[in-house]
Amino acid sequence: xxxxxxxxxxxxxxxxxxxxxISDRGFNPDDEGSLDNAARWLRRLGNNRDFLGDLLIxxxxxxxxxxxxxxxxxxxxxxxxxPKGDFFVRAAMWPSADEHMLRASGGTSFVYGLPHDHxxxxxxxxxxxxxxxxxxxxxxxxxxxxxxxxxxPSLRFVERSRLEEGKLQLYRAHLDVHxxxxxxxxxxxxxxxxxxxAQTWLDQYRVDLDKREIGAIVSPGPSEAFIxxxxxxxxxxxxxxxxxxxRRHPSDRMRLACWDAxxxxxxxxxxxxxxxxxxxxxGSRMVGHEARARRAVLVGV
Numbered sequence: 001x002x003x004x005x006x007x008x009x010x011x012x013x014x015x016x017x018x019x020x021x022i023s024d025r026g027f028n029p030d031d032e033g034s035l036d037n038a039a040r041w042l043r044r045l046g047n048n049r050d051f052l053g054d055l056l057i058x059x060x061x062x063x064x065x066x067x068x069x070x071x072x073x074x075x076x077x078x079x080x081x082x083p084k085g086d087f088f089v090r091a092a093m094w095p096s097a098d099e100h101m102l103r104a105s106g107g108t109s110f111v112y113g114l115p116h117d118h119x120x121x122x123x124x125x126x127x128x129x130x131x132x133x134x135x136x137x138x139x140x141x142x143x144x145x146x147x148x149x150x151x152x153p154s155l156r157f158v159e160r161s162r163l164e165e166g167k168l169q170l171y172r173a174h175l176d177v178h179x180x181x182x183x184x185x186x187x188x189x190x191x192x193x194x195x196x197x198a199q200t201w202l203d204q205y206r207v208d209l210d211k212r213e214i215g216a217i218v219s220p221g222p223s224e225a226f227i228x229x230x231x232x233x234x235x236x237x238x239x240x241x242x243x244x245x246x247r248r249h250p251s252d253r254m255r256l257a258c259w260d261a262x263x264x265x266x267x268x269x270x271x272x273x274x275x276x277x278x279x280x281x282x283g284s285r286m287v288g289h290e291a292r293a294r295r296a297v298l299v300g301v
Contacts, residue, residue: 001136001158002124002169002176005039012047015055019081019089022192027087029121029170029194038087039123042192043168046125052091052188055080076110086195094132094187102182115179115209117141119202119219122171122193124163129187131163134178137207141174145285146203146252148293150214155207163189177207201251217253224257231261246279252286259291273298 013021021041028034045051056078081089095102095110107113112132117139140154155177162183163169171178173194204219227245230238239262246258259279266272276298279291 001138001161001178002171005123005168005170007036007039007043007168009040009043010047011044013041013044014048015045015051015080015089018042018045019083022087023083023085026085027192027194029123029172035123035170038192039168039170042123042125042190046127046166046168046190052127052190080190088193088195090191090193091127092189092191094129094183094189096185096187097182099186107182110180110182112180112182115177115207116218117175117177117205117207118171118173119204120194120196120199121173122191124169124171124189124191126163126165126167127188127190128165130184131165131167131187131189132183133160133162133181135160135181137177137179137209138175139177139207144205144214145289146205146214146217147286147289148214148216149211150289152207152212152214155209155212163187173202179209201253203253221253224254227254227257228261228264231258231265234265247282252284255282255284256287256290259287263294269298 018041022038025034025037027038076093078091078093079088080091093110102110102112115135115137136158137155138158139152139156143154144150144152165187200221200223202219203217206215206218207213208215227238227242231242242258242262246255246262249255249258256279259275259282263272263275266275273295276291276295280288280295282288282291
């Protein structure tokens with residue numbers, strides 16, 4: 001389960017001061033000094049009980065203006081700060097089961113009922129409300145190739161707990177899996193998210209807990225969409241690039257996207273089968289299993 005960080009600090013700080021304090025050292029979760037520094041600043045921001053409400057009111061009052069906003073909104077998440085460097089700060093809202101927004105949008109919009117790991121490490125603090133519940137699991141990321149239906153023999157249940165107000169945790173990339181459940185009442189968490197250039201190429205999985213296997217990859221990158229569009233447009237350069245990437249790209253996910261794009265151009269089932277046959281023997285376990293599944297669909301197995 002996520003590492004609980006027991007860090008007492010009664011000081012309060014502002015969002016700009018927190019961002020500056022973390023930026024001074026950067027946020028490297030693998031370095032205990034850097035991690036402690038970021039956790040301490042997050043704790044101090046959590047002690048400021050007014051900053052988030054004031055920020056929300058200020059942003060709502062400015063919504064009529066045309067200028068680009070520094071914060072971004074989604075159905076659940078508000079970006080609080082995106083400094084240059086290796087982290088950003090966000091707030092996440094967690095509705096209860098009886099909230100209208102949850103009944104209207106469904107739990108999927110708030111990642112409820114979707115067990116998953118993360119391809120990034122982040123700090124989280126319960127800021128307001130009782131906090132969302134999670135069933136926590138751990139698994140060995142190094143044991144898997146990443147194809148759908150792949151067994152997770154090391155997956156083990158740890159506990160059910162919630163992110164209570166003031167609780168500070170570190171979610172560890174490729175280790176912690178959680179199935180989130182609605183908060184007992186509306187809650188808010190604040191996150192310090194670690195970022196790196198390699199993150200786009202690291203896989204994040206949806207986990208099928210009943211079957212103890214990978215349900216899907218849930219971290220598609222923009223390059224995969226770009227290659228599919230380029231191949232669909234049909235230029236010789238795009239086709240050549242897709243063939244090269246399909247055989248030799250360091251990301252298995254990108255290789256699979258290229259095979260998918262190339263197969264999608266073929267109207268003849270025999271030609272598609274031949275492409276997937278080549279992909280099956282391309283030297284990647286993940287691509288090989290996915291190619292075998294696609295060939296089985298083609299022949300109706």
